[in-house]
Amino acid sequence: MSILGVYNPLNIEIDHGDGVYLYSKEGTRYLDFTSGIGVTSLGHSHPSLVSALKDQAEKIWHCSNLFKIGNQQEVANKITNNSFAKSVFFCNSGTEAVEAGIKVIRKYFNNKNVKKTKVICAKNAFHGRTYAAISASGKSKLTEGFEPILKGFKQVKFNDSKAISKNIDKETAAIMIETVQGEGGITPASKQYLREIQKIAKDNDILLFFDEVQCGVGRTGKFLATEWVKELNPNLVAIAKGIGGGFPIGALLLDNKTTKSMSLGSHGSTFGGNPLAMAVANEVLNFVLNEEFLDHVREVGFNLRKLLKEEIVPKFPKLVSGVRGIGLMIGLEAIENNEILIKSLIQEKLLTVKAGQNVIRMLPPLILEMKHVEEAIEKIDKAFSNF
Numbered sequence: 001m002s003i004l005g006v007y008n009p010l011n012i013e014i015d016h017g018d019g020v021y022l023y024s025k026e027g028t029r030y031l032d033f034t035s036g037i038g039v040t041s042l043g044h045s046h047p048s049l050v051s052a053l054k055d056q057a058e059k060i061w062h063c064s065n066l067f068k069i070g071n072q073q074e075v076a077n078k079i080t081n082n083s084f085a086k087s088v089f090f091c092n093s094g095t096e097a098v099e100a101g102i103k104v105i106r107k108y109f110n111n112k113n114v115k116k117t118k119v120i121c122a123k124n125a126f127h128g129r130t131y132a133a134i135s136a137s138g139k140s141k142l143t144e145g146f147e148p149i150l151k152g153f154k155q156v157k158f159n160d161s162k163a164i165s166k167n168i169d170k171e172t173a174a175i176m177i178e179t180v181q182g183e184g185g186i187t188p189a190s191k192q193y194l195r196e197i198q199k200i201a202k203d204n205d206i207l208l209f210f211d212e213v214q215c216g217v218g219r220t221g222k223f224l225a226t227e228w229v230k231e232l233n234p235n236l237v238a239i240a241k242g243i244g245g246g247f248p249i250g251a252l253l254l255d256n257k258t259t260k261s262m263s264l265g266s267h268g269s270t271f272g273g274n275p276l277a278m279a280v281a282n283e284v285l286n287f288v289l290n291e292e293f294l295d296h297v298r299e300v301g302f303n304l305r306k307l308l309k310e311e312i313v314p315k316f317p318k319l320v321s322g323v324r325g326i327g328l329m330i331g332l333e334a335i336e337n338n339e340i341l342i343k344s345l346i347q348e349k350l351l352t353v354k355a356g357q358n359v360i361r362m363l364p365p366l367i368l369e370m371k372h373v374e375e376a377i378e379k380i381d382k383a384f385s386n387f
């Protein structure tokens, strides 16, 4: 095997994609509820994204941040005009956006000559695979064999603000959580919890860093999932996946005070924000910043969750027990082993992905329509009827 054996791919080779469907080399059509793990927000081969990329490819692919990149400025403006952010740092993946955020936290207090370096994180979290990201997650599955990991990260129970309060000391610099835990099992942070951690952060002069690599960029029916709680004032938000629609892009969104803490040369990336990436991101944002588009995500997501709750869960009580999630970030809680159920769905040509807590994760493209929802429900019904 010439590919490093860190993945265990299905025995399906994808040839091409079109909208919410993927086609194998043999020509089998699959309804794609994975979106490349929350990436292809506008579906596959979206004509606007294809033409944005083609047009840009004929002009300039890459020139580095040695030069002004016009469409990078355009994308950054779109983000700052439509979110809490004062500035944006572009990189190439989710874990890089997380890494950048952790560095900003350190720099922010370092600049003030305050010895605050510790970050309180959540149990069951996933932030990517860099050293800082695996240290923040603290999961032995990620860290085993890679020790020593970075110090200063403490994982406490998710959705429990008392667990955070109890662990704060004078060196606590930040609270860092996924607004909706993705890999961990599609668990949204409750609104109450978010309000409470906002207060804790304010009372203790600590920063709030939200990892929205999976749940950001329209996935929950808001541009950022933090927007579900109006009073919430994030200092930092990491996004990636959906912003590129399939092109590798990550971004760290910074508020006013964290923006000021970074200076010339304090961070960087060769590829970050390159013209090709920005052409795609610009087009993705034209869709996901549109309130009608977000409305659509909320509505289709609501209907999918409703049908799962009303038609699937009661009909197959030995296989599944409930539905969780928000927008089009959905988890079907399995009783039977989730991997076995996912295999049965593949037999019916519906692709889903596993998540923690024995959940079947559904992250369909955000362009999903009701006819696709109905098709999915039929496939699930058929697959589960075989048990």
Ligand SMILES: Cc1ncc(COP(=O)(O)O)c(C=O)c1O
Pocket (backbone or CB within 6 Å): 037, 093, 094, 095, 096, 098, 126, 127, 128, 129, 178, 182, 183, 211, 212, 213, 214, 215, 240, 241
């Ligand atoms: C919440 C979250 N953070 C970070 C990452 C890491 O992103 P990437 O794989 O692009 O580095 C992921 C990936 O699944 C994620 O879900």
